[in-house]
Amino acid sequence: MGVHALYTAATGMNAQMKQLEVTANNVANLSTQGFKRDRVNFADLFYRHQHLVGAAGPNGTTRPTGVHFGNGVEVVSTQKLFEAGGTMITDNPLDVAISGPENVFFKVRSPDGTEAFTRAGNFTLDGEGRIITPGGDVLLPEITVPQEYYSLDIARDGKVTVIETLGDDPTELGQITLGRFVNPGGLKPIGKNLFVATPAAGDEQLVTPGSAGNGVLMQGAIEASNVNAISELIQMIQGQRAYEINSNVIETADEAMQIANNLRG
Amino acid sequence: MDTGIYLNASGAIAAEARLDVIANNIANIETPGFKRSFTLQRERPPEAFEPSRIQDRGRADLDPLAGGMFIQEVRFDTNPGSIVETGAILDAAIEGDGWFGIAREGEILYTRAGNFARSSEGVLTTADGRGTVLDTAGGTIQLPAVGEIGIAADGTITADGEPIAQMGVFGTVDPKMFEPEGANLYRSKEKGPLGRAEGFTVHQGRLESSTAEPVREMVKMIHTFRAYETNQRMIALQDQSLGRAVNDVGRLA
Numbered sequence: 001m002g003v004h005a006l007y008t009a010a011t012g013m014n015a016q017m018k019q020l021e022v023t024a025n026n027v028a029n030l031s032t033q034g035f036k037r038d039r040v041n042f043a044d045l046f047y048r049h050q051h052l053v054g055a056a057g058p059n060g061t062t063r064p065t066g067v068h069f070g071n072g073v074e075v076v077s078t079q080k081l082f083e084a085g086g087t088m089i090t091d092n093p094l095d096v097a098i099s100g101p102e103n104v105f106f107k108v109r110s111p112d113g114t115e116a117f118t119r120a121g122n123f124t125l126d127g128e129g130r131i132i133t134p135g136g137d138v139l140l141p142e143i144t145v146p147q148e149y150y151s152l153d154i155a156r157d158g159k160v161t162v163i164e165t166l167g168d169d170p171t172e173l174g175q176i177t178l179g180r181f182v183n184p185g186g187l188k189p190i191g192k193n194l195f196v197a198t199p200a201a202g203d204e205q206l207v208t209p210g211s212a213g214n215g216v217l218m219q220g221a222i223e224a225s226n227v228n229a230i231s232e233l234i235q236m237i238q239g240q241r242a243y244e245i246n247s248n249v250i251e252t253a254d255e256a257m258q259i260a261n262n263l264r265g
Numbered sequence: 266m267d268t269g270i271y272l273n274a275s276g277a278i279a280a281e282a283r284l285d286v287i288a289n290n291i292a293n294i295e296t297p298g299f300k301r302s303f304t305l306q307r308e309r310p311p312e313a314f315e316p317s318r319i320q321d322r323g324r325a326d327l328d329p330l331a332g333g334m335f336i337q338e339v340r341f342d343t344n345p346g347s348i349v350e351t352g353a354i355l356d357a358a359i360e361g362d363g364w365f366g367i368a369r370e371g372e373i374l375y376t377r378a379g380n381f382a383r384s385s386e387g388v389l390t391t392a393d394g395r396g397t398v399l400d401t402a403g404g405t406i407q408l409p410a411v412g413e414i415g416i417a418a419d420g421t422i423t424a425d426g427e428p429i430a431q432m433g434v435f436g437t438v439d440p441k442m443f444e445p446e447g448a449n450l451y452r453s454k455e456k457g458p459l460g461r462a463e464g465f466t467v468h469q470g471r472l473e474s475s476t477a478e479p480v481r482e483m484v485k486m487i488h489t490f491r492a493y494e495t496n497q498r499m500i501a502l503q504d505q506s507l508g509r510a511v512n513d514v515g516r517l518a
Contacts, residue, residue, distance in 0.1 A: 012293070043448045044289070047447055067336060068444065101411075182386070
């Protein structure tokens, strides 16, 4: 029936609209530090099988091929892709980039007590001297920097040291540890460059940077967004055209039904 | 003459079914690993070729009439789609023949959509997480927690260069025996599991795109729509002639 084609094309328009929403969010975060792009995963919907392949046909034969009608498309998941973004050198002593696997994160605690994870290492200090994100989430384990110091050093292995006045020996303030997940795709993005753990991500493991396979920290650098403007633009063009062609199907199905309605004019 | 209406109705119904198939192709124009379907129409045999009916009814006037048409098959085109770069580590595309094997709810299904994901236990799964990707021996693939994942041309998965598993790529003798299941999966109607495919290359960070092409589908849609319209016109025309015969012929004065 023409009516089926109507609904089938509607699933196509819906799916492409979701694609556009995701693309819009990616593009909006083109220069968000530590942002991870999303991808929409499409899959075809179930089929109506009028005749199954291999079923008994007329005269005792088996049907070599079937008759099936698809019901359209659905968005099965939006997937965060965690590949590392580029590294921007900023020379700001409180900027830290993780150089290493894509499934390790800085761990932070939000003012409301929620523990979250981030790849955005553009840290700053709060009034008490604690290292925090620009959103006010405290880096864990808490590290308090003295009010006055000559230089602050964050080593590749996560050790934070200060030299209070020129000529002093460095004092160790703490050790940055990272949270590691088997399936970073299972983390839930909550905005503010943060992710929270879910059962889908697997158990959190605390790891020390510099240990085997866990990457190292780079002071004075920030991980950029991993959104690529050109691929997003191409995605947007494709999505818009796919939306358009689905609307064409709706128009055609509508006209076909109109003809049927006017058959006895 | 009254049978003509039914013949054109069969044409219009088949056009509607074709439109359904085209609509599904278009809806899936961006679905990875999607294979477009197409219809094969068949002329219905003339009554003369169905002797039993002739004996039953003895309608000699129907003998020269063919019986319209119907949709005999909806097949899907197993030709490969173009391969596009995605940059996602767990994406895999097969160049050449072969299908990834997927275990879902105790069944073995097949797919060309290589947008895989990792479960919370580190098992390689389909994008919706409902199916697990099979290795060459038909088992699941366990990814390690540490190490950079690589996928080699023969489907071997490595972590920091160390091989840990090999993705199964399975071949089918007769792709016509495949039936679409939805969720980018296909069910094989062949007896027993499929054998290993030959002569393929697996590409990491790439996906096979849908084989539904906008231009082809649009042209088919216009064509089908016009066929539908013509059949409907013919029905209207025959209705008019019938009306003449019933109401006007034989009217006195």
